């Protein structure tokens with residue numbers, strides 16, 4: 001199949017800067033999914049090669065980012081420590097590869113071995129099973145004719161050559177932070193995938209989160225011992241918050257001869273994984289660190305969706321249904337459901353959109369108020385008059401500032417440093433009751449808090465498959481010598497640098513269409529004035545600019561680092 005490319009001749013760096021204002025090229029990528037048309041490339045990581053031929057077309061460069069400006073943006077705040085680990089590779093037409101670290105970055109001349117999958121009876125029949133070494137996945141898939149190609153991540157998948165001999169691998173798995181449906185499936189598929197695909201049989205479980213690295217025995221794990229665990233909720237390894245002591249953790253990794261570390265957890269956990277990776281690198285150890293993002297809140301940046309999220313949204317329907325049944329069976333009945341979401345209201349938003357029985361959804365990203373025109377009380381009043389009953393879904397992080405005004409309480413944190421929240425569901429229940437009483441309105445309110453029920457269940461079928469693919473992608477990447485957080489980006493599994501998933505948090509954008517869909521489906525007030533909407537738009541814009549600026553800073557740091565080598 002022929003693919004068309006629009007490409008500019010390769011520029012010398014200085015020329016590119018001089019000409020940046022006048023020329024622009026866009027590239028349509030070759031069909032890397034069908035690498036049959038290309039010879040499989042197997043060069044060492046870090047050696048850039050763009051695997052396509054091209055025809056040249058010149059087009060206006062108006063929207064192309066000014067390369068000089070990008071490189072001079074050094075005033076922005078990137079942690080010095082991080083800058084040293086950033087690996088940015090520039091290509092034509094504003095293509096940037098935000099690459100993940102590899103063992104060969106700090107241990108030169110490592111031997112490689114043929115991937116054992118080549119001889120695997122199941123996998124050896126798969127045509128083009130190995131991914132092309134140059135395959136990358138774009139962070140943004142919606143582009144305009146003249147847009148730069150933008151940031152890309154390394155595509156996940158098996159490589160032709162690996163950096164570990166199967167019998168030398170000693171892998172460990174840890175789960176940290178809160179529970180999430182699918183943890184056991186990921187654990188199972190890591191153990192089974194290592195054994196079945198790569199003949200790795202030395203796999204250990206770390207118990208009860210990060211502290212288990214230095215305070216408990218390591219549990220030997222086999223395909224047999226994990227055979228049935230995906231049918232259970234929770235994590236067979238146990239989990240915890242707090243207890244991250246980088247030095248003690250890496251001392252234990254080193255002393256026990258562990259060379260692949262699989263770390264399953266949320267944003268805090270991935271920050272911990274990054275610290276572990278940095279310490280491993282400082283010590284020059286041949287150890288790969290693979291992070292598998294877990295968050296029921298779906299708040300991890302860059303990735304499309306976290307595993308367990310679908311299961312949680314599905315389970316939340318049961319609570320919403322119960323709230324609806326209770327509310328609609330009473331006179332002026334109100335059903336109130338509290339769902340998880342400390343800083344991000346994705347579960348509440350998706351559960352509301354899926355249900356169609358919800359009249360009002362409150363999330364942390366969209367501040368609300370109770371009294372006066374356009375407030376919640378006015379809406380409750382109206383809805384009860386119109387329909388005799390209503391259902392409210394509230395994310396646990398919503399309205400915290402309002403509660404703090406009425407119940408002054410000192411800030412408290414959990415062992416990981418996460419803010420402890422006040423119970424918005426209970427508070428709202430009392431506030432609505434008091435309001436109705438003041439209006440002499442008979443009503444019944446039923447408060448349902450299914451918080452732990454929706455995350456303590458096993459993952460559903462589609463999350464199970466997703467967990468399996470994540471585990472396999474993590475194994476392929478670690479065997480190939482990379483350290484990374486694995487995740488789906490625009491539907492393709494990718495290896496994402498730690499700093500990208502830990503530097504920001506994924507939040508519901510109330511200026512996006514999805515929130516507008518929600519408002520139109522519930523018909524609730526937006527609780528926003530025109531000034532609020534303008535301010536939200538400005539905040540979004542500033543966040544985008546900051547992100548672009550950070551990329552520029554990293555690009556600058558990476559260019560400098562290359563120059564120094």
Ligand SMILES: Nc1ncnc2c1ncn2[C@@H]1O[C@H](COP(=O)(O)OP(=O)(O)O)[C@@H](O)[C@H]1O
Pocket residue numbers: 176177178209210211240241242243244265266267268269270271272273275294295415416418
């Ligand atoms: N900045 C950080 N650096 C190192 N470890 C961290 C950091 N933040 C959190 N952790 C550790 O990660 C683990 C899980 O963090 P937590 O916030 O509880 O859950 P999650 O990973 O799900 O966000 C804890 O053991 C915590 O100590």
Ligand SMILES: O=P(O)(O)OC[C@H]1O[C@](O)(COP(=O)(O)O)[C@@H](O)[C@@H]1O
Pocket residue numbers: 176177178179266267294295296297340341342396414
């Ligand atoms: O009570 P716990 O176990 O601390 O968990 C509650 C918290 O876990 C969360 O689901 C998020 O946890 P993670 O970051 O670990 O995924 C929050 O929404 C919630 O506040």
Ligand SMILES: [Mg+2]
Pocket residue numbers: 177266267268
């Ligand atoms: Mg977290």
